[in-house]
Amino acid sequence: MTDTGGIDDRSFNASSYQGLLDAAKADPNITTAYLQSTTQSDYVPNINALVQRNCGIIVTVGFLMGDATQSAAKAHPTDHFAIVDYNYSPPLNNVLGLIFNTAQAGFLGGYLAAGMTKTGTVATFGGMKLPTVTIYMDGFYDGVQYYNQKHNKNVKVLGWNEKTQNGTFTGDFTDQTKGKEVTQTFIQQGADIIFPVAGNVGLGAAAAVKQNGNGVHMLWVDTDGCISAPQYCSIFISSVTKGIASAVKTVTLAAANNQFKGGNYVGTLANNGVGISPFHDFASKVPASLQSELNQIKQGIINGSIKVASPSQPTS
Amino acid sequence: MTLLAGEPSGGQAPTGPEQPLREEGPGFRQVFVEGIVYGNSVTVTALAIVTGIVLGGLLIAFSDPHVLHRWAHLFSAPGAAFSSAWDSASSAYSAMFQGAVVNIHSVGKAFHGGSISSVFSPISETLVQATPLILASLAVMLPFRAGLFNIGATGQFIGGAFLAGWVGFGVSLPPVIHVVVAVLAGFAGGAIVGGLVGALRARTGANEVIVTIMLNYVMEYLLLYLLGTAYFRRPGRIDPISPLVQGTARLPHLFGHGLRVNAGIVVALAGAAGVAWLLKRSTFGFEFRAIGFNPRAARTAGIDIGRGYTQVFLIAGGLAGLAGACVVLGTDFTLTPQVYGTYGIDGITVALLGRGAPLGVVLAALLYAGLHAGGVQMQASTQTPVDIVTVIQAVIVLFVAAPPLIRGLYRLRARPVTSETRATPTITYVGDP
Numbered sequence: 001m002t003d004t005g006g007i008d009d010r011s012f013n014a015s016s017y018q019g020l021l022d023a024a025k026a027d028p029n030i031t032t033a034y035l036q037s038t039t040q041s042d043y044v045p046n047i048n049a050l051v052q053r054n055c056g057i058i059v060t061v062g063f064l065m066g067d068a069t070q071s072a073a074k075a076h077p078t079d080h081f082a083i084v085d086y087n088y089s090p091p092l093n094n095v096l097g098l099i100f101n102t103a104q105a106g107f108l109g110g111y112l113a114a115g116m117t118k119t120g121t122v123a124t125f126g127g128m129k130l131p132t133v134t135i136y137m138d139g140f141y142d143g144v145q146y147y148n149q150k151h152n153k154n155v156k157v158l159g160w161n162e163k164t165q166n167g168t169f170t171g172d173f174t175d176q177t178k179g180k181e182v183t184q185t186f187i188q189q190g191a192d193i194i195f196p197v198a199g200n201v202g203l204g205a206a207a208a209v210k211q212n213g214n215g216v217h218m219l220w221v222d223t224d225g226c227i228s229a230p231q232y233c234s235i236f237i238s239s240v241t242k243g244i245a246s247a248v249k250t251v252t253l254a255a256a257n258n259q260f261k262g263g264n265y266v267g268t269l270a271n272n273g274v275g276i277s278p279f280h281d282f283a284s285k286v287p288a289s290l291q292s293e294l295n296q297i298k299q300g301i302i303n304g305s306i307k308v309a310s311p312s313q314p315t316s
Numbered sequence: 317m318t319l320l321a322g323e324p325s326g327g328q329a330p331t332g333p334e335q336p337l338r339e340e341g342p343g344f345r346q347v348f349v350e351g352i353v354y355g356n357s358v359t360v361t362a363l364a365i366v367t368g369i370v371l372g373g374l375l376i377a378f379s380d381p382h383v384l385h386r387w388a389h390l391f392s393a394p395g396a397a398f399s400s401a402w403d404s405a406s407s408a409y410s411a412m413f414q415g416a417v418v419n420i421h422s423v424g425k426a427f428h429g430g431s432i433s434s435v436f437s438p439i440s441e442t443l444v445q446a447t448p449l450i451l452a453s454l455a456v457m458l459p460f461r462a463g464l465f466n467i468g469a470t471g472q473f474i475g476g477a478f479l480a481g482w483v484g485f486g487v488s489l490p491p492v493i494h495v496v497v498a499v500l501a502g503f504a505g506g507a508i509v510g511g512l513v514g515a516l517r518a519r520t521g522a523n524e525v526i527v528t529i530m531l532n533y534v535m536e537y538l539l540l541y542l543l544g545t546a547y548f549r550r551p552g553r554i555d556p557i558s559p560l561v562q563g564t565a566r567l568p569h570l571f572g573h574g575l576r577v578n579a580g581i582v583v584a585l586a587g588a589a590g591v592a593w594l595l596k597r598s599t600f601g602f603e604f605r606a607i608g609f610n611p612r613a614a615r616t617a618g619i620d621i622g623r624g625y626t627q628v629f630l631i632a633g634g635l636a637g638l639a640g641a642c643v644v645l646g647t648d649f650t651l652t653p654q655v656y657g658t659y660g661i662d663g664i665t666v667a668l669l670g671r672g673a674p675l676g677v678v679l680a681a682l683l684y685a686g687l688h689a690g691g692v693q694m695q696a697s698t699q700t701p702v703d704i705v706t707v708i709q710a711v712i713v714l715f716v717a718a719p720p721l722i723r724g725l726y727r728l729r730a731r732p733v734t735s736e737t738r739a740t741p742t743i744t745y746v747g748d749p
Binding site: 033034035036038039040041042044045046048049050052053063064067128129130131134165171311312 | 415434437441444540544554555556576643647648649650652653654655657658689692693695696697699701702706
């Protein structure tokens with residue numbers, strides 16, 4: 001069941017549905033269906049409609065459905081649910097929370113951006129101030145600071161401050177015009193790498209970046225931008241990804257084989273649940289030294305020698 | 317006295333007839349209002365609905381890849397092409413009916429030990445959807461009858477939802493009293509926002525269309541800001557979401573916990589009855605309608621127009637606020653930055669469809685709610701995109717708002733405007749002079 005963005009938002013709703021389709025491809029006994037919400041008031045009736053269809057597993061997409069999924073799961077203890085981007089403490093027996101420590105991947109993205117900027121200013125903004133959004137921005141911010149510390153540089157981050165937890169948000173995940181406006185403002189302030197964490201709104205940012213042309217680039221979010229928005233591949237240095245599709249596929253297959261288990265799944269760099277995508281068009285433009293530093297940092301985060309501190313990090 | 321400031325301020329004695337009014341002669345508003353309220357016969361409305369449903373059915377059929385495939389072989393197998401189109405549309409609509417009114421399969425199951433609540437859950441969902449729609453469209457309809465356009469039901473909804481929610485989670489009161497106080501707070505919250513519009517219109521002549529649209533933005537961002545402050549944010553969360561409304565402030569379920577239908581629908585129907593009484597039987601209502609028919613004549617007759625504008629918007633805002641209260645206290649139990657949904661905008665179309673009468677509004681809201689609730693079921697069981705529902709709704713409203721289209725389509729004659737179809741005699745206008 002998707003949020004208002006629908007299955008073609010090129011972001012987390014699309015990834016979740018892709019996970020279902022992948023599962024159906026892997027196991028021909030699985031049939032899939034989806035419901036799109038038009039407003040937040042649709043969450044409860046939509047979940048109820050799916051419950052009445054006796055689904056093997058119901059995947060709800062997004063943090064905002066936390067309350068609705070919880071009450072449905074309590075009312076129907078024999079049905080199985082998975083929720084993307086949310087977890088319950090204490091965990092529920094019939095819900096698997098799929099959460100992702102994207103601060104780790106955002107850290108790599110921030111380090112990459114700091115290493116690639118020419119103007120010494122990079123920028124990020126979010127769709128709404130939700131933990132699943134700000135966790136990316138925290139990681140990005142930390143990554144830039146880590147680069148500054150290592151290389152004695154002073155790369156500035158616009159749009160987010162981890163200490164005050166304040167920054168720039170467009171207010172939703174659908175209005176591309178706002179994404180364009182915010183991005184143009186950042187470019188005027190000297191930023192040459194933009195990292196939107198805002199679903200469809202990021203497409204507006206990409207339009208602004210492409211329009212501007214000279215030397216401004218982007219990092220895409222959630223999925224590999226060169227696959228989900230190929231028209232903008234030439235401006236994407238890389239993408240900070242979150243393995244929603246593979247996590248949804250895994251839990252769907254498990255449910256189909258009667259191996260469903262409630263609780264929480266946390267995607268990390270270590271289990272490849274989060275990461276940064278290949279550089280595509282930038283493979284030759286990202287210096288080899290920077291690429292090897294990124295690999296070292298990845299190992300450092302996995303073995304714990306580099307700490308990523310984000311208040312939004314999943315704890316379980 | 318300038319044209320814009322040409323109206324008496326609220327509380328002043330009625331001014332003489334020789335003073336210029338802002339609206340000289342029948343403006344666009346008057347013609348439009350009369351066209352909707354008196355120009356549309358029941359036949360036109362019914363035909364508009366039928367046309368919308370037929371067009372929607374064609375859209376469902378021809379957006380189905382399976383059907384399109386059959387139509388590619390139209391000349392070799394015409395029967396298959398038509399029957400597949402029929403199957404696609406009829407299965408979508410039957411799913412919609414099952415999601416909005418009653419599911420035949422669950423009735424059968426109920427006789428064999430199935431749950432009773434699943435028989436009534438479709439109609440319960442329709443009523444739940446209809447509750448805020450009825451109230452929001454009453455908030456549009458009432459000013460409409462006084463010749464005013466209320467585009468601000470969204471902002472007034474937010475005002476009501478916010479105060480009702482605040483009383484719901486921030487105050488502890490005994491059961492029954494708590495929910496009553498919370499609902500009244502919802503009315504007050506909406507009335508504050510609406511009253512502001514009415515007062516501005518009355519005192520400064522500010523165009524209420526502009527003011528209400530702008531106030532919608534003000535309220536949306538005010539809500540977002542307030543939910544971001546520590547006081548209104550749920551403990552343990554960093555995203556803008558309020559604490560849950562306490563159990564004592566929730567509107568009671570009418571038919572047990574299995575069905576979501578709650579006392580909100582009673583509030584909505586009472587609101588509709590109240591507005592009907594107001595318009596038909598009270599002095600207020602008479603004044604509102606008189607202002608709507610002809611502000612200049614109303615003033616000449618000694619009606620304080622400024623006070624009338626303010627009162628209309630106070631009550632309308634309160635009704636939209638009640639819609640917000642019913643959503644927060646009846647189904648959502650929490651405030652989020654998107655709590656207002658699309659009720660304010662849908663309220664405008666429902667008010668038009670309801671032809672500006674309370675009973676019409678209730679029926680139109682039920683139709684809209686049924687389409688919405690049924691749309692969920694339609695998407696769940698036939699995977700027809702829920703957007704088709706929006707198209708059907710839009711087509712219906714298009715035809716209702718433009719009666720000549722329907723009359724032309726079905727070769728109907730225009731309804732003659734007589735003293736019976738009009739409550740008070742005024743000059744018959746053809747258009748702007």
